[in-house]
Amino acid sequence: MSSTTAKSPDASRRSERSRKAILQASMELVGEVGYPKLTIEAIAARAGVGKQTIYRWWSSKAAVLLDAFTEVVHDENAEGSAGGLPDTGDIEADLKYVLRATADEFSDASFEAPYRALAVAAAADPELADQFVSRLREPGVRVYTERLRAGQEAGQIDPDLDLDLAVELLLGPFQQRWLNRTGPLTHEFTDGLVELAMRALAPRGAPR
Structure with missing residues (x-):
């Protein structure tokens, strides 16, 4: 039981690191290659995750990018522009x-x-x-x-x-x-x- 309890926070942190890496990768890549050439495979490679990880959380590259951009706007507002x-x-x-x-x-x-x-x-x-x-x-x-x-x-x-x-x-x-x-x-x-x-x-x- 103690073993399971110890592993859960680590897994949660890994998931959050992966999520943030995916969102950041989508923002970087859309600026570099444009939306038409943006792919889930490229996002996964840049983020250092498997594409199945992305599809577990998002249905499409548009969904990834929407979450990424929404988070950027939210963070900017939290810094004082809201x-x-x-x-x-x-x-x-x-x-x-x-x-x-x-x-x-x-x-x-x-x-x-x-x-x-x-x-x-x-x-x-x-x-x-x-x-x-x-x-x-x-x-x-x-x-x-x-x-x-x-x-x-x-x-x-x-x-x-x-x-x-x-x-x-x-x-x-x-x-x-x-x-x-x-x-x-x-x-x-x-x-x-x-x-x-x-x-x-x-x-x-x-x-x-």
């Missing part, structure tokens, strides 16, 4: 600050490669799309909705607006430019996008 958008009282300045930071993040290859791979894969896989939306997109969109709601309460945003639609108005052009590569995600672009959105979202009768 908790919503800044609220200085100037909603336009706050939105510009965050959208500039988002443009920088989406232009970073270490973030861009796995996120783009997941976005493209999700377009062809309804089950993955549901996971992608619920685990990655919705939490990000929610903080914008909450900030706009605070703007409504402060009289800076039209009180009758559908906030979900308002967020789509703000983020939709950003996402389209990034996904379709129709132009660079510059700070000039994001500032202009915020300014245009604020004119549309301002209370009726306010200067536009």
Whole structure:
């Protein structure tokens, strides 16, 4: 009995080390070879595990990558970026600050490669799309909705607006430019996008 008790923590630690190695390998490889050339075999080789170990926990390379990317985002949030958008009282300045930071993040290859791979894969896989939306997109969109709601309460945003639609108005052009590569995600672009959105979202009768 004591022998079994002693072995269990070791097995648990080995499993956790393997899991982390697999997630890290998937993130590294998608940046190096791209999603189409990413394979379970390559992930297993990089992680130093057998591919059967991967299939025991995940059904596909997309599932591995989704878990890996979700964990990275969660870890970044845990380091201090969670908790919503800044609220200085100037909603336009706050939105510009965050959208500039988002443009920088989406232009970073270490973030861009796995996120783009997941976005493209999700377009062809309804089950993955549901996971992608619920685990990655919705939490990000929610903080914008909450900030706009605070703007409504402060009289800076039209009180009758559908906030979900308002967020789509703000983020939709950003996402389209990034996904379709129709132009660079510059700070000039994001500032202009915020300014245009604020004119549309301002209370009726306010200067536009």
